[in-house]
Amino acid sequence: EIVxxxxxxxxxxxxxxxxxxxxxxxxxxxxxFLAWYQHKAGQTPRPLxxxxxxxxxxVPDRFSGSGSGTDFTLTISRLEPxxxxxxxxxxxxxxxxxxxxxxxxxxxx
Amino acid sequence: ExxxxxxxxxxxQPGGSLRLSCATSGFTFxxxxxxxxxxxxxxxxxxxxxxxxxxxxxxxxxxxxxRVTVSRDDATNSLYLDLNSLRPEDTAFYYCARATGGRLPxxxxxxxxxxxxxxxxxxxxxS
Numbered sequence: 001e002i003v004x005x006x007x008x009x010x011x012x013x014x015x016x017x018x019x020x021x022x023x024x025x026x027x028x029x030x031x032x033f034l035a036w037y038q039h040k041a042g043q044t045p046r047p048l049x050x051x052x053x054x055x056x057x058x059v060p061d062r063f064s065g066s067g068s069g070t071d072f073t074l075t076i077s078r079l080e081p082x083x084x085x086x087x088x089x090x091x092x093x094x095x096x097x098x099x100x101x102x103x104x105x106x107x108x109x
Numbered sequence: 110e111x112x113x114x115x116x117x118x119x120x121x122q123p124g125g126s127l128r129l130s131c132a133t134s135g136f137t138f139x140x141x142x143x144x145x146x147x148x149x150x151x152x153x154x155x156x157x158x159x160x161x162x163x164x165x166x167x168x169x170x171x172x173x174x175x176r177v178t179v180s181r182d183d184a185t186n187s188l189y190l191d192l193n194s195l196r197p198e199d200t201a202f203y204y205c206a207r208a209t210g211g212r213l214p215x216x217x218x219x220x221x222x223x224x225x226x227x228x229x230x231x232x233x234x235x236s
Contacts, residue, residue: 045226088153094159098144
């Protein structure tokens with residue numbers, strides 16, 4: 001089973017800053033099955049990125065994803081107040097267990 | 110409008126059972142695959158189950174395998190999760206999530222992700 005490790009666990013930043021979140025897989029994975037989600041307390045998880053670098057419907061272009069093999073990143077180019085949330089990467093394939101990373105919490109500084 | 114609505118949660122005793130249901134609308138249910146994801150208090154998201162089209166393919170996480178059964182009814186556009194032998198650690202918010210996939214435009218590789226989620230439902234296991 002693939003294990004995804006996200007870092008850092010928590011980030012404290014200010015609106016307007018640029019941030020890069022990391023997701024490392026325990027073995028090389030197919031990048032087309034790597035997704036990122038945003039989750040705010042009391043709300044439904046929101047898909048942000050699929051296939052490592054494709055934005056989901058309605059996602060602003062300040063969000064971008066990249067990576068391959070074992071190392072993937074989610075970048076928010078300029079933080080907006082509504083971006084403070086928990087972010088999860090996920091290996092999402094219909095032929096294997098679909099594990100999530102443990103999440104990175106983005107907090108307002 | 111695409112909608113997924115979970116129901117059936119609540120309080121259950123350790124060792125007890127619950128059936129979670131997921132009612133869907135606004136899309137062709139039989140064309141999609143589905144997953145159940147949960148979040149325990151203070152914890153992250155945990156994938157627990159997958160069901161493919163027509164229920165032909167099913168997967169479970171190790172944490173629930175043998176205690177959980179996922180099923181679907183394409184006639185009523187509904188998804189189910191039977192939780193048995195409940196444990197306190199099953200206490201969580203449970204989400205039903207639709208999965209979508211296809212071919213990427215440039216390299217034709219298959220992609221797959223959970224594109225629509227229900228609002229979730231609470232399951233509490235306590236005596």
